[in-house]
Amino acid sequence: MPWRWMAFELLETGRCSTFSDVWSFGVTIWEIFSLGEVPYAGLEWDSGFISELKSGLRLLPPINSTSDM
DSSP states (O other): OOGGGSOHHHHHHOOOOHHHHHHHHHHHHHHHHTTSOOTTTTOOOSHHHHHHHHTTOOOOOOTTOOTTO
């Protein structure tokens, strides 16, 4: 399961929505601008990951992005 690209609502409920699609697209764009880095590198899949996302864990802006993005 590609959990690194999935929105926390999808991870919790298993239901897709427009929001979860936008989240996945955002992670994919992040991956492109970071030149193929692994999103959430160093984190493991567990219930704590969902809690961290719900508490505000987000990917840092990639080096190749601008502040306008």
